[in-house]
Amino acid sequence: MLYEATWGAGEKFWGTWAAGTHSGHPYVPYVWDIVETLAYGSGVLVVLAVVGFLADGYGEARGTRSVVAYATYWGAASLVGYPVATDIQAPWAAVHIVLPLSIPAAVGLASIGDSMRDAVETGDAVTAGLAGLIVLAAVGGVAAPNADYWNSASAEDKQVLQWAQPENDYKHALEDAGAVARDNEGTDVLWVGTSTPRGTRLYVSDESSVDRMPPGGPSWHSRLPTPWYLELHDANVTSTPPEARFEGLPPAEEMPPVVIAKPSDAEELETRLDGYESREYAFRLWTERIVVFIDEAALADARE
Incomplete structure (x- = not known):
């Protein structure tokens, strides 16, 4: 010691x-x-x-x-x-x-x-x-x-702004995700892992590894800063590997109310997420974007 x-x-x-x-x-x-x-x-x-x-x-x-x-x-x-x-x-x-x-x-x-x-x-x-x-x-x-x-x-x-932060409107999606997570039972958020020229993004093979330092891989850091806000709402999180980002999705009745993905996968996901509203944001102020799908019925229930 x-x-x-x-x-x-x-x-x-x-x-x-x-x-x-x-x-x-x-x-x-x-x-x-x-x-x-x-x-x-x-x-x-x-x-x-x-x-x-x-x-x-x-x-x-x-x-x-x-x-x-x-x-x-x-x-x-x-x-x-x-x-x-x-x-x-x-x-x-x-x-x-x-x-x-x-x-x-x-x-x-x-x-x-x-x-x-x-x-x-x-x-x-x-x-x-x-x-x-x-x-x-x-x-x-x-x-x-x-x-x-x-x-x-x-x-x-940019002289005083960190480029690796989302645009301001992203906070509304996080607030809605938190509201849904508070009312939901089971998994609240699904990250759809994907492959890019810079490597794997959004996928973590063992979500329980984020409870200790350093968090597990292969790409927890590509989610930042979203995990901090999801943790505030005690959201249960999972992810799919890039090779199973479409066919490996949970069935409709088990689909988490919040799904987060890269824009390159959004069009295909929209056909599989009936009843979900999609919102696209600047995830890194001038380099990356992110799409958040939220179950409209679950959000309406959370707002009641």
Whole structure:
């Protein structure tokens, strides 16, 4: 147990993050991707973090709060390190930088506020005005990205959006699937496995394997992020292998009320799913699509 918790964990860490495929990509494009995300999504925070670091370390109260310096170095190290560690260019990786920088950023904002207060008390209109403009710009710089990005699913906002997420309307299908699952007895959701040029998709040979880490294969990850939401509704899930995606379907009386498939299989499935409504969505914002079939009678009963 001690070996696995120490040396064994270290070996796995090295094999995955240092010697594995995670580090086998060019560094500069990954750095630029994170910097671009920070500029679009957290530019004000980064600027305030620099102000806070300088004010705390080199101002009148120099060296009084080591946690500010520590958090700044933590954020800087994350900016350097995460482009090495991550295996995809994902905007969410910037969270690991923004989180520690929020500490010096708070100090920076407080420092500007103190300067404005002191200027007002001493009648220094110029300093008070400049500090007020900076605070106003900071508020606008935070509000504008939130107003623009909070519900966006557009490729135009790819600087702050993770491409591997569904479009917003997909949540309605998940809500309906959850409602049906709560009223249904037996299997709630059927994933129709299929083969693509990139390999098998949507099929898991042993669904019980997803109860432990890592989840079983061959292609549980191609379902993400849907499994997280189905788990919230305690849905019972199964799947068919690609070679049996049509002829291996359950009989009509045993068909789960929710069936999820790739668009390439949707036309054939529609002929076999009488009474089901089909809905197609962007499953990856600008690369993949998914089709959800829902038993209309089961959904109507769930809504009563």
